[in-house]
Amino acid sequence: MTNAAAPGLDDEPGPHRIGARLAPAFGHEQAGEWADKLFAAVRTADEYSALDVVTGALGAGLDAETILLEVIGAVQHKVGIEWAADRMSVADEHAATAINDRVIAALPVQRPGTFLGKVTVACVDKEWHALPARLLAETLRLRGWQVAYLGAQVPTAHLISHIHRTGADAVCLSAALSTRLPLAHAAITAVQAIGTPVMVGGLAFGADGRYARRLGADAWAPEARAAADRLAAGPLPEPRPPHQMADDLPHLADQEYILVTQSSRTLVRATVQRLRERFPAMAHYDDDQRERTAEDIAHIVDFLTAALYVDDPDLFTGFLAWTAGVLTARGVPDRSLLPGLDLLEEQLRDFPRARRLLDAGRTALTARP
């Protein structure tokens, strides 16, 4: 396991996890320049310079959508990369997001007179990466949609009650972390059950949107512009008739997901205990280090259960590869993840799917250069 007090992996952005893959290949020619300037301001948490940059970009003729997606979105993307490479702290990342949020609020509002319809934009419950959803909400507003933006961590019950109250032609759901997929599935199914189609986005659904399809979403978009284009192209298909979540995922019948999820905290406790027995060095860990270790194991278990849920080893190996990269950037050997996988496998003897996932994880880690 990570035997140094590595920063908590729970709360970090990164290429694997944050949904802000917003820099399109066909960017505005000046956008990159302004993005660099904004990043410099955001990097030093200088709100006023950040506002000046956006005012300058507007003055130089960039339109609001380009500024949203190719300047602010690009900066947020870079923040994730900088964190993963250990060049920015968690605090820096939060500050950058807060400043980007303020900058968005300061963009002048020039909405077209046309009314295209009503869209509700929300993050899945427990998902706190709100900026990608916010950028989508603002983009849709600029294009003439009436948008209800519900923000981060929206419990499904709130989302449903909101749609009943206000009505929506479509719901856009965002999630960055793949561990939110079971909650995302619950939200997708619930929204469809009240007759409203759902489009999903964010890296949680896979870079190719494969989990969006598996969870039965009515549409998927890789980034904000594609989402806006899809909505502009015509109404989303009518959602499927009300159905049970398990209908989408027949493999759940083996109960592995349920059983592993239910025992996840016991699993973490036992794994930490065994690690301590096998690695005497851990006895000298302070509370903070011990808690970090437990958190790391808890994350492995969380991603393991998410992979069990969608039945895809790539989800698990992708997480491990990303974690290994993050650890390497912080001077922690990525092999330190292996003992945790071994101990989990010992305890999950009776779960063939889980064991296959752990095997795949081990193979992926050992194959790393």
Add this chain to the structure above:
Amino acid sequence: MPASSDRSRARASSAVSAAAAPYPVVVMDAAGHVAELNDAAQALLPRARVGEALSSPGWLAAAAPGTGSVSGAVGEGFFSAHPSALTGGDTAWWLVEETAYRSAVSELETERERTRFLVEASSALLASLNLPRCMEVTARLAAEHLADAALVIAPTSAKKLPVVVCDQHGRLVHSTVSGAVQRVPGLPEALRGFPPVPSRWIDPAAAPDWLVPDGFGEVGSVAITPLPGHGVPAGALVLLRRAPQAAFSESEEAFAGLFAARAGVALSAARLYAEQNAITDILMRDLLPPTLRQVEGVEFAGGYRASVDTDRIGGDFYDVHLAGQDGPEAESLAVLGDVAGKGLEAAVLTGKIRNTLHALLPLGGDHGQMLRLLNNALRNAHSTRFVTLVLASARRAERGVHLRLTSAGHPPPLILRRDGSVEEADTGGSLIGVLPEIVTRTAELRLAPGETCLLYTDGVTEAKGGPLGDTMFGEERLQRALRGCAGMPAEAVVERVRMLAGEWIGDGSHDDIAVLAITAPRGAHPGAVDGTIPGRCTA
């Protein structure tokens, strides 16, 4: 049945004469001329003549003997013809009437179709509790299955009634209609829930323009059906058919009534839901956490999560009363507190406390006095509940913020300094609403640019969870988390604390959580913010 006679004839074709057969029989020769026909066949096909080609029915005349049985209409009836080969190349066609069977099958198919439609309609209608959406679904289903176009008109207390039209292309249009409703025969009655007027009584030419979708063409017939709701009429359904189609039959109108009954229940449920929500929203408006604004020189940001996911309010609360006037003496009052108990009842008491404090704002210069008055008010309210809270008065000071903080039985606020150190504000006092006399101790301090004062409820520190599932978040962990937030804007501090608490809790249950950050802005040109960003709010 013909099968048995076919078999007997195949063995001994001469044993049964066509003339004696109980079915119409036509014998055709190899050249396609009628060789023989019995009385029953002659009666059925009066124009058939022996020796001539069969003129009608065409489907029988065209049938080749080798193809097996054929069927088709004969006059008003429906027959099938079964061939049997005779000696000499002749073919005897045995005609069996299937008129009644056919009509029974087709009726059964229609009924099945209707039942399937009603089941699908019911689930589509009951899915949404949003009234406009329910009207859309009703209009769309009616236009697709019952007519060419359909209108749904909902009765409301307002003068203008909402209308949804679905035209022959499936396009939906929302509009409103007022007095014009009265001039459509049968419509005012339907809106009051009276039985439908038979469509043949309604002159389609008299249909007013607003009733007919653009580009619909000539209206052939109109049917108006009430939408009966839960004991009260839920609206009216108007069905339009284009000329020259036949008018609505009695059975079609009866079926429209069945559909209308289901649609009416759905519309009525949606309306009740909307009415209840409107009441709840009005009652709850003052209980929801406020949206915080930045004021000149002081940043406020708040975060809230009720213990029950379906609730939006609970026993924790915060409020910020912005300074009435500008200038260096302007002081804003922030309050964050926790009422004993959870849920709606606790939320109602938070509303009373927030109102009382609002009224006491002029006394903001003396926290002790404010709290004593609040204590008296709560003690006199015959309530057994009590509250703990923190008052924070903030005013811009030379390059920073001057704060006065008073805790009444509440965890003292945490002060996050620029260097990352965290200290507890030196304030304490009695909780409010229990003792006749209370004591308070106010702390005064200064925030330098980038420094934050965090007010929080014990929902944060007493949150249970963590990687092992049963650990308390605790003040130590909160302080450690804050140390990593040095120099961050207020919203970022609040987001960080909420996120850490949320991750800590995971899927577990938790108490109400409220967090409020007061931050002295850092940056090059303080004061320029508000001028350039009108109406900026915290996200």
